[in-house]
Amino acid sequence: MSEQDFDEQNAFEAASGISLSAQAMAARSASDTSYLEGLNPPQLEAVKTMNGPVLMLAGAGTGKTKALTARIAHLVRTGHARPNEILAVTFTNKAAREMKNRVGASIGVAVAPLPWLGTFHSICVKILRRHVELAGLKPNFTILDTDDQIRLLKQIIRAENIDEKRFPPRLLAGYIDSWKNRALTPEMVPSSEASVYDRRGTEFYALYQARLLTLNAVDFGDLLLHVVRIFQTHSDVLAQYQRWFKYILVDEYQDTNVAQYLWLRLLASEHKNICCVGDDDQSIYGWRGAEVGNILKFEKDFPGAKVIRLEQNYRSTPHILAAASGVIENNENRLGKTLWTAETEGEKVRLIGHWDGDEEARWIGEEIEAYQRGTRGLDPVPLDGMAILVRASFLMRSLEDRFLSIGIPYRVIGGPRFYERLEIRDAMAYFRVVVSPDDGLAFERIVNTPKRGLGDKAQQMINNVARQNGVSLLEASRIIVDEKLLPARACNSLGKLVANFDRWRSLLTAPASISVDEQGEDFDVIDEDIKVVGKSHENSSPELTHVELAEIILDESGYTAHWKNDKSPDAAGRLENLKELVKALEEFENFQGFLEHISLVMDNASDDAGEKVSIMTLHAAKGLEFPCVFLPGWEEGLFPSQRTLDESGLKGVEEERRLAYVGITRAEELCTISFVANRRIYNQWQNALPSQFIDELPPEHVDVLTPPGLHGGSFGSAAPRKFDGIMRGSALEGRAEKADVYNSPGWKRMQSRTKRPHSNPSVARNAVDAEVVSFGLGDRVFHQKFGYGAVIEVDGDKLSVAFEKAGQKKVVASYVTGAGEVPF
């Protein structure tokens, strides 16, 4: 099958004319190098060094996307590669879209379809679809999202009589994900991690994988894992792709995990024309398996690599840049770059403390209105030039409340996604069962939605029959109906459902065996060919588009009626969403492509136009920029997040610091950092100290604002005095010896906090109680100062630990935390 594909690919090369036009274009416009205009020398070098490995270290705001797109344009224009011989991977769909647009703008959309530009995951799906059988899957496999994943794990766990309270499915999901991030199949998981999850982690991992295969499904991690495994075990397949991808470009290289790294290395080993772009200071996805190490060791992995640093910043004012540098300098593990700017003007970074979160929100609201009008001699800033970046999404609520009450239009970026909504997932479950009957998870979801009188009893029966006969839930249902294994009422109901699915499937025009994604311009030529073949099959089918079929399904299943009869206030909105879903379906040629798009690509429809302030998390803000940025919630325990500190210690602090760096560098002109003395978390008031990162801001670039008592707000007399104390203790004093981080108040606070974890019961409970269980020999532990190590002797509450970096030490048990039950 794959051979055939490549024949088609070759046939295409010869016949399609695109390659000709590309060459013609290269010849015609070889002199047209407008895309090179405005590039600075290092950027130019990054564009023109086409052969061999290149590492582009691009600091925030240094024009890396510009360089990257120019590089693609240059490769095509100079005839080094046809667009479909370039593999360009990004992490987000947004980045992929932007790059596609920008390349299109510089060399023309029509001639540069760039079929292999996309996210790691979408490209992997594309590859996997062409070699499904090598992964033991059927062509119409489904992609499970996190929700389905947890659901499935829960089933497995329940069947094995595990205490769900002590070992929640989420925890297991975390381990499995992290194994997959490292490209480890169950048998490859090192024995040192065997004790995980009641010592049955890998066992469950294997069970889970087996279940996935019978469901003909994959999860996100599998997309990469399967492809890597195929490459590793089928050198002929690998060789074909190696030959095909003459040039490889990788965006945000600092975010790659081990599996992605292996994937890239396998693909690049033939031509070795790999260009990775990244910034170690912006690595903020370590918790998700990203390995900063990948970027740090690039030169070793690709000998002879050319390293190019982009250090001129075109985004921010000198004060903002200096503030960001001042913070990030406190990290030890970095390649080191010195950002500079030709700008000279600009406002200092502003710092302000507030009494509580509501006060902070109120103040930000006022500032936004002031900026919008134009204040203190500044030009007015439009609302969509302003953004509020928070560490955790629960901080958004007080802001939203405030903005709603004073009427500031805002948009939340990265909230709950469209396809995560209940009604969308339900509807999609129907489609899934129609498209791939083996998808038991989808079937389970909608057997009784809307209510069909098929409750626990009936569902148990279906499950049992399925297991006994080794068939799908749908088939099991058929058996139950035939043999009348349930009460007549239930059988009747179930029979109707099964009949419905049969009929719907018969109405499905595109044969299920044609497994091609149908994403319009995302298509690659090979798929185009197959599509034509598919079309010829269709002619015998009755004329009925998948859109019409979708309407029929939602209608006949009673699902639409279910919401129409629902009297709850949001029912109308849900019906709207369903309409939108059907409308979105029009853009695709069949269900398959649509389902794939939904699970992989569909991001928030946040592009509702209009002048609005943006609210988002710091993570969501990476890659964006705004004239005016607010950074609230800089408090110890929140930012840096206590949880990260507990889980990852010093390494975690550094990642949080990079997050701070990302936040500050989003700002072009104006940047305001704030913190509060009292924060309400879970409806509980907690007093908070300013973040240690505030201590790290260089005072000469910071304006400390007067606490808002003077603005005429309603304050108790004690409040401003209290801020005063906090401010002096953190931002104003403490600056004497800037280099000495360890003497800064923030550091001391952190130390005392970690040494006496019980001092903060509500936060510490989880971490501490888990650790009360005494350590055993060989346990992997983390110590705040010595790092990771293994327990080699236990003497009461004293442990001898062999630390990886610091050697053997005796420590008190309460000073270390277990590193085994924590997702690494």
Place this chain on the structure above:
DNA sequence: CCATGGTCACTTTTT
């Protein structure tokens, strides 16, 4: 079989 009410745990960050 289904609806209701009470309890609990929970909040990072996402392809």
Place this chain on the structure above:
DNA sequence: GTGACCATGG
């Protein structure tokens, strides 16, 4: 405060 989950009663 909220949402998920479970136990109870109709």
